[in-house]
Amino acid sequence: MKRIKIGVILLALLLAAMAIIPMVSADNTGTSSATAIQAPTIDVKKIILPELQFEASQKFVDVNQGLNPDKNTVPSKFLTSEFKAGNQGVSKIPYGSIIYHSRDGITRVFDSSGKQLFAADDMKVAKVFTPQGPQAATYVHEVPEGSFINTQGDRKYTIYENSVILTEVTETSAVSGVIMAAPSDWPPQYIEGVEYTPTQAVGRFTSQWTVPTAPSSTQSGQITTIWNGLHRNSGASGVIQPVLAWNENGDLRYTIRVWEVSSSGTYKSTQYGARAGHTIVGDIAWDSSMSYWKVTIKDVNSGDISPMWSNLVSTSSCQAALMLEGFQQPVNRAYYPGAITFTNNVLRSTAGTVITPPASSVNGYVATTWYSGNNLLAVNKNNWPSSVVLSTGN
Known part of the structure; x- marks a missing residue:
């Protein structure tokens, strides 16, 4: 009987193990996704x-x-x-x-x-x-x-x-009790941010930011959100967005999840915790083979990632936004988080080419009602796309 060397056996076992590990593809956000995810076959x-x-x-x-x-x-x-x-x-x-x-x-x-x-x-x-x-x-x-x-x-x-x-x-004209606004309007909860309407069909929008320091004061019901997202830009309400939220659960914590918001129904993915100083990546990528957006938010430090797939927003009629929002938030500096810097902001067309609009065509806003209580609010978009800074005075 022939003896098989132990090294040969170990090599065979290693190759067998590699064969059953699902293939994983990495993208430029630092996240990874298993190729096992398949488009639904249901029509x-x-x-x-x-x-x-x-x-x-x-x-x-x-x-x-x-x-x-x-x-x-x-x-x-x-x-x-x-x-x-x-x-x-x-x-x-x-x-x-x-x-x-x-x-x-x-x-x-x-x-x-x-x-x-x-x-x-x-x-x-x-x-x-x-x-x-x-x-x-x-x-x-x-x-x-x-x-x-x-x-x-x-x-x-x-x-x-x-x-x-x-x-x-x-049904048409159903009462939903939702407060919505067209993308061209500035909803009352928007504190400051930037918006841009590409002339090309969008295939990807990625941003990265650091979880800022928490507000030094928080009142009951106050929720603060920071996100990158794509709005519908056809007069119909709707947005897909990876969101970092402060106090969403009333527990004075940062959390992350993906949202698809519209007047005909709002959907949210699994929620994970996040901490000040952690790096967050929000990625919205069009998969032409599936005809869906893959929307993810990832805490790079913890590895937590929450995905959702959506076809709500058209690739050819949308608006990219980076935003700081406040709900039931007093107009007082103590209730704002630290400054937010969005970096590595990348817009790509459906053809894969980088869309690089001049900073002058990227609209930056600070809502007057919020600014009146905190005149340190400011938006710096001069270094778009490498960075967009939303200053809060903290």
């Missing part, structure tokens, strides 16, 4: 919804934290006599649920067969935070990490692991 344009069984007799329920698809929540939970009799709060809904926002301002949730589970009055549910203003909780959804959000007119489909786990339908 949502061919989906036919079941006949929805409306029940006007159901009592309205409270919705305080959004309507979030959850694989462990079953439809039968909402069909018990105890649930129907009580005025219970709801946040988790079954996979396959259909959310229907009607013009009368009522949101109804159905199971995948079309049976109504419950209803809620949009004007009476809680208004919850989104990076574009407060929105009725019935319109806000936290989805599993890596979900694909597919917008088709008045419908939105959440696809996860190649299954539709949530369908959202919005």
